[in-house]
Amino acid sequence: MSQLVAKTPPLSQRDRSTPKLISELCRQFYGLGWVSGTGGGISIRDAEGVWVAPSGVQKERIDPDEVFLLADGVWDRVEILERPRDPALRISECQPLFFNAFRMRDAGAVLHSHSLWAVLAARLACPDGGPGEFRSQNLEMQKGLRGVGCFDELRVPIIPNTARESQLSDSMADAIARYPDVDAVIVAGHGIYVWGRDWVHAKTQAECLDFLMRATVEAHRLGLGPA
Numbered sequence: 001m002s003q004l005v006a007k008t009p010p011l012s013q014r015d016r017s018t019p020k021l022i023s024e025l026c027r028q029f030y031g032l033g034w035v036s037g038t039g040g041g042i043s044i045r046d047a048e049g050v051w052v053a054p055s056g057v058q059k060e061r062i063d064p065d066e067v068f069l070l071a072d073g074v075w076d077r078v079e080i081l082e083r084p085r086d087p088a089l090r091i092s093e094c095q096p097l098f099f100n101a102f103r104m105r106d107a108g109a110v111l112h113s114h115s116l117w118a119v120l121a122a123r124l125a126c127p128d129g130g131p132g133e134f135r136s137q138n139l140e141m142q143k144g145l146r147g148v149g150c151f152d153e154l155r156v157p158i159i160p161n162t163a164r165e166s167q168l169s170d171s172m173a174d175a176i177a178r179y180p181d182v183d184a185v186i187v188a189g190h191g192i193y194v195w196g197r198d199w200v201h202a203k204t205q206a207e208c209l210d211f212l213m214r215a216t217v218e219a220h221r222l223g224l225g226p227a
């Protein structure tokens, strides 16, 4: 333990702008209904390493000092560089899923939302719980997604849910490999994982996807059919 402390710089020497940003983004995402009931999460990489929000806490009240810092580039295990002072805090259950996007896509940030629109859009596309695809076409907001035009047919993979978040890891990795042009995986009855080259890109893509899923659900409710 003393060796670990000696290798780790004091808290004050680190650039702490990213954990502050995570705290702020979690408050915003709570307002959108993405991280209610302690669900959802976010992880952002910077020069210090990989910052990950804690598990099972009120996401809109996360203090920057409660965010874990993990070693970057170490994807086969969890190497903690800095842990919160509160020993009761655990790393987000989403950690293996965040690592999938870092390892396979070199993402700069990953966001996990429990948005109701993701749950309903997945249910519309896969009433049996998946696997399947969410599809969208002819919507301007598709342009906020990497490589997608508004008249293209967008297809986002939907994977079945599991009892534990971490058990999604293999099927999420499989979906990422099968959809190289898509920066998201929807989990049936659960939510969505979205990533990007940095946190701005991840947030933008998450907002656009949320809009598209909501547009699909509302169009179905109004009996409009596909756009």
Ligand SMILES: [Zn+2]
Binding pocket: 039, 040, 112, 114, 165, 190, 191
């Ligand atoms: Zn979740």
